[in-house]
Amino acid sequence: MGFFSWLSERFSHPASQCEATKTAATPERAEVAPGCPMNEWDEVPPYLEADPREHLEACIIASAIAAGANAESKLVVKRVLAANPEHRRVAAIATALAAGALEKSSFTVKHIYKQKVTEENHAA
16 A cells, blocks of 8 residues: 555545535525625626537537547537626736735635615615
8 A cells, every 4th residue: 555545545535524524614604794695795607608609619629629639539518608707807906906016916716796786775
């Protein structure tokens, strides 16, 4: 038994334990941020569904790359996603503001939320 085999055996978890750990570690969030209830905000998705027929060239190229030299392979493109321009713009602005004058800083944007439009905040 090699070292990596021992590590894998020692620290591997059965699937049921992993699921229990994931659900216990990530409780349902009631707020996006302190004072901001989750029901008043919508998450902005980083990618949007796109029509595969509109991106036929990209699908063909991706399928050819995935197939490689294996001529007998069959690939089916199930869905095509396009980058959400709103998400990209907000992420770029937020990271630029957070970085400030620190050139060597780096940030990862995990979620972006947009406030839902209601009668109360629409009239204001």
